Amino acid sequence: MFRKNDGAVDHLQKAAGNGTRVRIYYADVSQQVIDNNTDYSGRIEVKLEEKEAILVIRKVQLSDEREFFCQVNGLAAGTNESRTNLRVFLFVSFFHCDLLLQVASCEVRNGFPKPNITWYKNEKYLTPVPDKANILILVTRESSGFYSVQSTLDYKVEKEDKNSLFLCEVSFAVPGAIRTTNTRAINITVHYPTTTMKLWKELPQGLVKEGDTVKLGCQGDGNPPPHVIFNRGQEPNKVFNSSGNILTLTSVSRKDSGVYTCRPLGVDESSNVKGEMELAVHYLDPAFVVPKDSEMMLRGEELTATCNALSSLPTSTVWYKDRKKVGQGHTLHLTDASYQTSGEYKCEVTVPSLPALRTSGSVHIIVQGSPEMEGGEKEVQLDEAVGWTVNLSCKAVGHPRPSISWTIAGSQIVNQAHEDSVNSVVSIELTSDVSATCNASNDMGTEAKIYHIKASKSSFFL
Structure with missing residues (x-):
């Protein structure tokens, strides 16, 4: 920024580098001119204010570091000028520096003739390599005439050197031979950034x-x-x-x-x-059985039951009744139902690839129908001695539970009831031929069983 007097003419010039000045801008009361064919043509502008002329340089270059002059002609008031030095700086956003680090130093004192020191890396002879390995040897001749030799190894360590072993070997001449001795091998600690991670x-x-409790490990x-x-x-x-x-x-x-x-x-x-x-994380939800809880069937009917459990892995299902396997798979088919079909059916769902995952469900089947006599015989023929007491039994199953009645005079009846069956016993003292009828009935129907007893005289007399 340069100051000017009112009515003055501005001349903005720069040093040409060879001691001469080159005009780059001119202005008077009637015009402003940016000179052509200079280093600043198209790169400058001048802002004229009341008492100042401000020079603006765009796209500053290293070559712009020079001296600039502002010359003002005040006509009758005379001529004056001012100057300023422009300094240009460049910020370095990236730099690279390789350092050779001192790995080890090996020293031999008071030897004669002069000992030699050799460096080894992983049992291989180490030679100086520019920007990689440098070996500095300092030899001192003592006042006693003996030699002291110090060798320093400077080395640019890399990640691959983390397990490398360095040692130095000292050799010296003896009459008729060369003797050597080695130092203990050392390993250097190499610091390097993490480039890969393992989980x-x-x-x-x-x-x-x-x-489960899960533990995850991570290492770089x-x-x-x-x-x-x-x-x-x-x-x-x-x-x-x-x-x-x-x-x-x-x-x-x-x-x-x-x-x-x-x-x-x-x-x-x-x-x-x-x-x-x-x-x-694998899972097995509780088993869902259809029909749920219990199901009523009529004798002779069919029923399909299903057992499913949502899982993240393939499952296997087995059906059991009274701890005996009765089916395999998610579906159980029951056909031609009988009273023996009644009972609790349990399904167990497991995951073969993860045996600790298991669940179960059950359904209770009730078969409904008219009474059914045990044994299947409708008529029974008996031959018993006169005077003996005969016990006749009659057992019927059915649902609802049947009731039993006997059609015989002078008998004593004993009934034993179970969940779906009734067992009845009658005692008869024979005096003559007898016919006894056992009648079992429920809301679904009836069934009868007849005993024909022939009373015969005993052939044994006291």
């Missing part, structure tokens, strides 16, 4: 089911090992509480399934430096 499941072994290949954080794909902004590189999930459910990631602390989420694994 794995430590516990449990095999498949995971609901209720950097040195020192990075501090890690755990996330899940469904909740990318949630960081799990972990103990070091171990994440513990207790009593997991199916909601804990998903893709888990671990990455070094401080690394952006968009970085590819992360470990990933998908955790599947």
Whole structure:
């Protein structure tokens, strides 16, 4: 910025670099002119204010670091000028520097003749390599005439050197031979960034089911090992509480399934430096049986029962009655129902690939019908001695539970009732031939059983 007097003429010039001046701008009361064919043609503008002329330079270059002059002609008031130096700076946004680090130093004192020192890496002879390995040797001749030799190894360590072993070998001449001795091999600590991460499941072994405790481990290949954080794909902004590189999930459910990631602390989420694994928490819901609880059937009818349980894995279903296997698969078919069909049917659903997952359900089947005599015989012929007492039994099954009556005079009847059956016993003292009828009945019908007893005289006399 240059100041001017009112009515003055402005001349803005710069040093040409060879001691001469080159005009780049001129103005008077009637015109403003930016000179052509200069380094600033098209790159400058001048803002004329009341007492100032401001020079603006666009797209500043290193070559613009020079001296600029503003010359003002005040006519009768005379001529005056001012100057300023423009300094140009460049900010370096990227730089690279390779350093050779001192790995070790090997020193031999008071030897004669002069000892030689040789360096080895992993038992291979190490020679100087520009920007990689440099060996500095300092030889001192003592006042006693002996030699002291110090050798320093400077080395550019890389990740591959983490397990490398370095040693130095000292050799010296003796009459008729060369003797050597080695130092102890040393390993250097190499620090390098993490470039890959690995995530794995430590516990449990095999498949995971609901209720398990799951432990996930994470490890990076950097040195020192990075501090890690755990996330899940469904909740990318949630960081799990972990103990070091171990994440513990207790009593997991199916909601804990998903893709888990671990990455070094401080690394952006968009970085590819992360470990990933998908955790599947398997489940088996309670069994659902149709018909539910209990079902009534008529004798001779058919029934189809189903047992299903929602699971994340293939399942297997087995049906049992009275602890005996009666069916396989999700569906149970009952045909031509009889009273023996009645009872509780239990289905067990298991996951073959994860035996700890199992569930069960049941249905109670009731077969309804008219009474049915046990044994199937409708008439029974008996031959008993006169004077003996004969016990006749009659057992009938049915639902509803049947009742039993006898058509015989002078008899004593004993009835024993069960859930769907009745057992009746009658005692008869024979004096003559007898016919006894057992009648079983319920709301569904009746059935009878007849005993024909022939009374015969005994052939044994006291």
